[in-house]
Amino acid sequence: MANPYRHNGKEGAHKFFEEGFRDVFRRARENAYADYPITVYYAFKQQDSSKGGQSSTGWETLLEGMIRSGWQITATWPMRTEGSGRLLAKDTNALASSIVLALRPRPEDAPRVDRRAFLARLRNELPASLRELQQGAIAPVDLPQAAIGPGMAIFSEYNAVLEDDGSKMTVRTALQRINAILDEVLGELENDFDAPTRFALTWFRQNGFDSGKFGDAESLANARSISLDGMERSGILTKGGGRVALIAPTDMPADYDPSTDSSISQWEVVMHLVRVLDSDGIPAASTLLSLVPDAVDTDLCRELASLLFKLAEDRKSTALAVSFNGLGAAWSDIARGARGAAHQEMLL
Incomplete structure (x- = not known):
């Protein structure tokens, strides 16, 4: 448990939490079979603010740990695990309280790609994936979380997505771009x-x-x-x-x-x-x-x-x-x- 009282404060607890996730998924990756996916159940708890809007640091840490340990995220699906009264409760996450992720081992020789190519793929592929999600029995409140699946499938397919300065794109930035394109797609629907x-x-x-x-x-x-x-x-x-x-x-x-x-x-x-x-x-x-x-x-x-x-x-x-x-x-x-x-x- 990442308890600030056990790990020399909030920063130490966050480091313990982050390293623990990476170690778990690294060990799982070492013994994984390419033909068999695994599923991970994650319950949301922590949320904080950033310049890009609301974000969950625990959620981002989880995704970073998976991707850096050699996993590709192929799907995400929200689950309603709390009472309906919490759907849009004050100062809480407005999305589903829990999420299931499907993972497959990413090939060791997976390529790298630049930011422009990654965004081009998002714009080309995400709209069709979103329309498929909308055809399923999914509540609008859960659509952004479900859309992370096809978006992260593209992002985690690569060993790295490189920014213009050569640094690796973070999960937070990738999530922001996925959400921005989701907004664009929903806005384009108005023309229909x-x-x-x-x-x-x-x-x-x-x-x-x-x-x-x-x-x-x-x-x-x-x-x-x-x-x-x-x-x-x-x-x-x-x-x-x-x-x-x-x-x-x-x-x-x-x-x-x-x-x-x-x-x-x-x-x-x-x-x-x-x-x-x-x-x-x-x-x-x-x-x-x-x-x-x-x-x-x-x-x-x-x-x-x-x-x-x-x-x-x-x-x-x-x-x-x-x-x-x-x-x-x-x-x-x-x-x-x-x-x-x-x-x-x-x-x-």
């Missing part, structure tokens, strides 16, 4: 959404569900060749008194029927799904989704829920973040139920 949804995302990023100036909203709408009047009629926003506000999920009409909505948008579908899921659960959300016209890309609705979780989290809107995360986490069950409801309707 319909125009009202793109407007709503931009407005939500600036104002949440609070009101903003009419002139600002009109400028955003005009840039997307849509009108505020049209979005008001479709049930996305309200306007009056020189102010504009998006309609929050809790304020959406309870009698909404997407099958009769001639101006439906992905934003509207997600808002109503959040409302129904929070109030009536998965079966009711499945029924609602089954009524959404085929013209609406429901895969994009799922991606929208993930993006909205991140935006709500950035805005420190905890309750909204929990709701959007809940929709993303339950999406597979909701979609499965929607298919069953649609099939049952066909039989009737």
